[in-house]
Amino acid sequence: MIAMHIVVIGSGFGGLNAAVELRKKFKHSQHEITVISDQEQFIFRPSLIWLPFHKHSIEKITFPLRPTFEKIGVRFIEKSVQSLMPKQNYVICHDDEMITYDYLIIASGASPDWARIKGLEGKSASIYDISSALKTRKRLEELEEGEPIVIGVAQENPNHGIAYEFLFELDAYLNEHLIKCPITFFTYEKELFDGTGKEPTEKLEELMAEKQIQYYCNVSIEQVDDGKIYLNNGERLPYSFLFVLPPYKGKKCILTSKDFEHKNGILPVHESLQSIQWENIYVVGDANNIKGIKSGRAAELQGVLAADNIVKQMHHEPLQSFQQDTIYFMELGKEGAMFIMNKPSKQGTIQCTMSGILPHIMKRAFENYYLLKFS
Numbered sequence: 001m002i003a004m005h006i007v008v009i010g011s012g013f014g015g016l017n018a019a020v021e022l023r024k025k026f027k028h029s030q031h032e033i034t035v036i037s038d039q040e041q042f043i044f045r046p047s048l049i050w051l052p053f054h055k056h057s058i059e060k061i062t063f064p065l066r067p068t069f070e071k072i073g074v075r076f077i078e079k080s081v082q083s084l085m086p087k088q089n090y091v092i093c094h095d096d097e098m099i100t101y102d103y104l105i106i107a108s109g110a111s112p113d114w115a116r117i118k119g120l121e122g123k124s125a126s127i128y129d130i131s132s133a134l135k136t137r138k139r140l141e142e143l144e145e146g147e148p149i150v151i152g153v154a155q156e157n158p159n160h161g162i163a164y165e166f167l168f169e170l171d172a173y174l175n176e177h178l179i180k181c182p183i184t185f186f187t188y189e190k191e192l193f194d195g196t197g198k199e200p201t202e203k204l205e206e207l208m209a210e211k212q213i214q215y216y217c218n219v220s221i222e223q224v225d226d227g228k229i230y231l232n233n234g235e236r237l238p239y240s241f242l243f244v245l246p247p248y249k250g251k252k253c254i255l256t257s258k259d260f261e262h263k264n265g266i267l268p269v270h271e272s273l274q275s276i277q278w279e280n281i282y283v284v285g286d287a288n289n290i291k292g293i294k295s296g297r298a299a300e301l302q303g304v305l306a307a308d309n310i311v312k313q314m315h316h317e318p319l320q321s322f323q324q325d326t327i328y329f330m331e332l333g334k335e336g337a338m339f340i341m342n343k344p345s346k347q348g349t350i351q352c353t354m355s356g357i358l359p360h361i362m363k364r365a366f367e368n369y370y371l372l373k374f375s
């Protein structure tokens with residue numbers, strides 16, 4: 001077989017796992033693997049929840065990627081991809097360098113699409129990256145007694161878990177600092193943390209009641225202004241501190257590439273994660289339109305599957321489909337955390353929910369294991 005060049009864009013959960021899996025599969029072959037990423041650091045993003053509350057340091061949730069890739073023989077290019085030319089099989093970087101490929105894995109993630117909700121841009125705190133998490137920390141340090149707080153999940157956001165984590169971590173933080181602020185929560189889900197089973201919903205309902213947090217389910221945002229958020233059920237929620245999870249959009253390099261069909265930059269794929277348009281392109285993680293919670297877990301599994309399917313495609317074997325499952329650790333402030341598992345099996349879905357201090361310890365242990373494994 002002639003030597004192939006497989007290029008991965010992005011080095012988050014999806015890209016990192018895709019590249020490592022490709023290297024394993026092609027251990028004794030001439031095939032070349034290149035990762036192009038605009039960040040040299042891996043960020044364990046689930047741990048960003050702890051930054052605003054002084055519960056973790058940046059050094060402990062990041063590691064440099066170049067040594068990891070060098071160790072396993074993957075070429076690492078720290079550049080930003082500007083556009084993709086799928087007809088010609090190359091990508092163009094910010095410095096105009098053109099990188100050709102035989103197979104491409106797009107693992108560039110997604111961005112918060114603040115502009116999709118009228119008036120929301122610039123008004124909400126955020127923890128999607130390190131700098132916004134630190135800004136949120138600063139704002140929380142300035143929070144004063146009585147400031148009305150609104151936390152919510154806007155329509156079409158694909159990872160609701162972050163809002164619950166922020167809600168309960170903030171509640172614990174306020175208690176610890178003896179600051180009393182009224183908190184209102186809302187979500188477009190029909191029930192709290194919908195779609196993950198009865199137990200997680202009931203646990204969250206119990207906590208809301210215990211902490212006397214008023215909440216609305218099955219609502220969407222009509223618009224936001226400087227001091228109020230307008231819900232479609234007629235409620236006008238006054239806020240002084242706002243934390244809303246917005247819908248996602250694809251990265252700029254997708255939005256500006258002419259030869260892709262997409263919805264707000266999110267790329268449609270077959271169940272095998274192969275692009276619906278381009279046979280030699282796979283899309284993994286937050287960048288694709290696979291249904292279900294957009295999570296690090298899904299991105300990781302998809303990165304591995306895309307690598308496996310590229311090998312299968314090279315050998316003219318049938319491709320495998322992605323099997324969605326949920327394994328989620330949700331931080332709950334003083335309560336510890338909740339572990340939620342919904343795993344399809346031949347016998348039916350295996351469900352498990354556990355809450356308390358143990359899932360919190362498990363989340364920390366998993367983070368440590370992950371960072372040690374790859375750094």
Ligand SMILES: Cc1cc2nc3c(=O)[nH]c(=O)nc-3n(C[C@H](O)[C@H](O)[C@H](O)COP(=O)(O)OP(=O)(O)OC[C@H]3O[C@@H](n4cnc5c(N)ncnc54)[C@H](O)[C@@H]3O)c2cc1C
Nearest residue numbers: 010011012013014038045046081108109285286295296297
């Ligand atoms: C606060 C928070 C808490 C979370 N909690 C959990 C949790 O408990 N459990 C869970 O499973 N998930 C959780 N998630 C979700 C999870 O982190 C994401 O779903 C996951 O990071 C998606 O991985 P990805 O590889 O698809 O994209 P990303 O992690 O976004 O990685 C994208 C990569 O592409 C690179 N890139 C982007 N554009 C370009 C470009 N133009 N050129 C080159 N490189 C580019 C970026 O630098 C990055 O390396 C959480 C997320 C947040 C923010």
